[in-house]
Amino acid sequence: MFEQKKFTVSHAPFWHVGSSVSTRSYNIIFAALPAVLFGVFTYGIPAVGVIALSVSSAITWEIAFNKVAKRPPCIGDGNAAMIGLLLAMLLPATAPWWLVITGTFVAVIIGKQIYGGIGANPFNPVLVSLAILTLSWKNFLDFNEVLVNYDFSYPMAYPLASLKHFGVFAISNLKPAALLMGQQSGGIGAIFGLGLILGGIYLIIRGYIRWEISISFLAGVWITALLFNMADPAHYAGPVFHLVTGYTLIGAFFLATEDSSSPVNFIPMLIYGASAGVLTVLIRNIGAFADGVVFAILIANLINPLVDKIRPKALGKVI
Amino acid sequence: MTPKRELQIAFGLIIILLLVGVISYAAFPAKPPEVPIRMYYKSVAGNAMFDHKTHFAESGYALDCTQCHHHPPYPENLDDAILKCGYCHKALAKGQNYPDSCLDCHDEADLEDSKIAKKSDAFHSQCIGCHKEAGSGPTDCNACHVL
Secondary structure, eight states: OTTOOOOOOOOSOOOOOSSOHHHHHHHHHHHHHHHHHHHHHHHOHHHHHHHHHHHHHHHHHHHHHHHHTTOOOOGGGSHHHHHHHHHHHHSOTTOOHHHHHHHHHIIIIITTGGGTSTTOOSSOHHHHHHHHHHHHOGGGGOHHHHTTTOOOSSOOSOHHHHHHHHOGGGGTTOOHHHHHTTOSOOOTTTSOHHHHHHHHHHHHHHTSSOHHHHHHHHHHHHHHHHHHHHHOTTTSOOHHHHHHSTTHHHIIIIITTOSTTSOOSHHHHHHHHHHHHHHHHHHHHHSSSSOOHHHHHHHHHHHHHHHTTOOOOOTTOOO | OOHHHHHHHHHHHHHHHHHHHHHHHHHSOOOOOSSOSOEEEOOTTOEEEEOHHHHHSTTTTOOOHHHHSOSSSSOSSHHHHOSOHHHHSOOOOTTOSSOGGGGGTOOGGGGTTOOOOOHHHHHHHHHHHHHHHHTOSOOSHHHHEEO
């Protein structure tokens, strides 16, 4: 059936950088490595376990779905491996094996395949999965609780939780530079901000992600946090703190930029990125969760089809 | 890369990483340190974090173990005193003045007029008592408890 000679009109994304989907996936995996390796050095074998299980189970779910749906295997495109890696980067190193496997199931099957596979998912699969895990097993994702046995030279209270519950005073001794260098508690691949920035720059230069989304996301975070901070510095942390903690940087360079759930034109990309950034800080400062990145980007995914309607007028169009 | 080669890579990843993952989980189970570093208590009033190590470490508040692990008062061996608070501070049945665990070390005759605080009262009066005395450290409910 698949040998039939027919013209197939494929779905989004249409942006072409002149390379195949698999090169793209493996380049994103490559760009994530500095942050991933840092997480492995920090959290040791348990982090290796989470990452390895997450990547392998994500690919396994995908090939299993291919078999059940009687489609040709698509695991060669590396997209499932990438989803597995990104999910592992958000999880704590102590995530139990069943949580990892459930997480990749939700990401690959519910987040992506049931919508028709790569390019057809309206939401970022990794974030769909993390949101469901957060709502279902929030204790296993509470970094303060699950990382109690890790002891480093720096404070291991999750910075965003300290800020949310104890106020600006509780984070006053945290230095942004130290946080950027990964001296904080958090997800395996989300703590090393510098590594994430390097990976992001690489992906932007190679054209695998769009700088418009990353930069507008960060600008949205920065400006909103700054406004809150100026209004009431005793209650709301400064913009730099918000940039270097939680999932902000991995969100800017690896999550918000997911191709099929983000827009393709210039103005829409700016609106999409900025609204995710603004929402992130709104959720952190006045919402229910310590970190807002996951839900902020999912909501931005939701408005993506809408903002993507803003597009340049076609030249010479006749009605 | 040809599609065939891409598939081989993907299957290779499954096999190798599954092996690595299973080994990491099975052969290196995380074992808690002998002296806890931090504790995370859950209660109806919200979770509370206690940074154990910082309280006794030289680089922290340099408290003596026996300031908290207070009974027996002059232990020959520190290990005798280092028990869970709840080992002695328990909710008691009606008519009971002390828990059975006291009898590990005492005769009933010793304990005639003993009274023992239940666990959360023991925590509150020790933690908050010392913070008040030291003039630093949290004393308000919402400085320890997180809902």
